[in-house]
Amino acid sequence: MSASAHRGEIFTLTDDPAKGAEATVYHADGVMVIEDGLITACGAWDILGPTLSPDIPVTHHKNGVMVPGFVDAHVHFPQLSMIASPGKQLMDWLKSYTFPAEEAFADPEYCKAAAPVFLDALLAHGTTSALVFASVHEQSVEALFEAAHARNMRLVAGKVLMDRDAPDALLEPAEEGYRKSKALIERWHGKGRLGYAVTPRFAPTCSKESLQSAGRLLAEYPDILLQTHLSENHAEIARVAELFPDADDYLDVYEQSGMVGDRSVFAHCVHLEEGALSRLAKARSSIAFCPSSNLFLGSGLMDYEAARKAGIEIGLGSDVGAGTSLSLLATMSEAYKVAHIKGTVIAAEQAFYHATLGGARALHMADRVGSLKPGMEADFLVLDYAATPVIAGRMAVARDVMERLFVLMMLGDDRAVRHVYLAGKPVAGHAFAATQQAAP
Structure with a gap:
């Protein structure tokens, strides 16, 4: 079994957000656990982090946000x-x-x-x-x-x-x-x-x-x-x-x-x-x-x-x-x-x-992709809060995650995509600069 974990800011949705706030899932410091290409857990670091096996490598993504592909x-x-x-x-x-x-x-x-x-x-x-x-x-x-x-x-x-x-x-x-x-x-x-x-x-x-x-x-x-x-x-x-x-x-x-x-x-x-x-x-x-x-x-x-x-x-x-x-x-x-x-x-x-x-x-594939919840295929991105000088400057005064997401969607392009993962594996061509740390 191949397992890994990714720590950092996480934003995903479990339903149309127009239906209510409970559709939005946000962790300021979260962790997503992946086994054999599937997400097995996604939640707050302070809750899930201590439960991780010492053998699972943890990649820490800083100054950015993990979102579904x-x-x-x-x-x-x-x-x-x-x-x-x-x-x-x-x-x-x-x-x-x-x-x-x-x-x-x-x-x-x-x-x-x-x-x-x-x-x-x-x-x-x-x-x-x-x-x-x-x-x-x-x-x-x-x-x-x-x-x-x-x-x-x-x-x-x-x-x-x-x-x-x-x-x-x-x-x-x-x-x-x-x-x-x-x-x-x-x-x-x-x-x-x-x-x-x-x-x-x-x-x-x-x-x-x-x-x-x-x-x-x-x-x-x-x-x-x-x-x-x-x-x-x-x-x-x-x-x-x-x-x-x-x-x-x-x-x-x-x-x-x-x-x-x-x-x-x-x-x-x-x-x-x-x-x-x-x-x-x-x-x-x-x-x-x-x-x-x-x-x-x-x-x-x-x-x-x-x-x-x-x-x-x-x-x-x-x-x-x-x-x-x-x-x-x-x-x-x-x-x-x-x-x-x-x-x-x-x-x-x-x-x-x-x-x-x-x-x-x-596209009738929401049972497989589109959300970072357990059971889904681990296709996800790390979006960069400092992708360009203008984006970095604007992020410095953003008030919350929704404003940061808004900045990314108004000012972002391919430069804002720091990492891309397909079924939990990094896509070649994206420099893998995130730091790795041992799980507690």
Whole structure:
């Protein structure tokens, strides 16, 4: 049995903090005990510390806070190389930048080289779990899963389904997309810490047959996820109305194909038609809130408060490459600003909920990750209170942990991520500078 302990400031959540203060767990001087990749205890040092075996090494993390690893609810593997591509709204941006970048993934060697770069970038920003779009090419999914499995990373991903309104090199018949997706599910879903998500890009690039094939896969494999885009941009919505004149609205296009259920994650949801939120809530579908990309592409401001009031689970999505950072700290900052403009203030503990436990719930992995409580997989971060001179100076006058968390989410990025652990093991590339001491 491999055991270790980590001492220091600890912040985690056991539920949505909007439900009450008891959802928040904070230890100014805490300790988390890990055995064989799982958390076996988490509590105050003065209570748990004396009970530790002298053989258990204790790593003391000072001037920082331990939090669960971040969960990115929407990000694109093929788009890291074209992040920060300027000057277009969604539909033109896809044609000018995204589709050309994704054509490169027809080369298996390109995929194998790109996957480690992408995953290491996620980890460097503190993202330990994610729901990921690959490209239309099955080799992009193979490479991504192989690299994630080698890192023991909890990852859900899928091959894009797309059979129209895109370059010929990125199109495939609906039945072929179904067959290749099915083969990937059989090969990878449930292997190690991996899961599969059926991935129709969005209604404008999918025929009815393609969308129906996605619905078939969901019916055949009830424990997989579905990920797609919904109501992001006005031109996109108009195109959907043109292509699907028999649908009541954009969401109805997906409903008609059996794609709206309790394992469906819809990115954006910026301009939902009347009644769509209540239908999403009734289906127990989730939303990936992607404020950075919505601002960057000029798509609009998601109504965060309306989605919350409807009872919909919300995760945060970096949405790189339309999003301009893989950092969920930076994404929390953008979410705060978007909600604030629309009249709602997101408290720090609420933002961290969406980036950790809430995101894990949206992706149906909250029984494994998203919280630092006994029985969970030990994916966690140490966030640095002195990551930059500005952050260090601001922390010197912060009044409590909630203010320190707020400072991190407003000013932090990958530099604030001091250490990353997957299943209790430090991720290579993060200098292991914390001191170790013998347990009492």
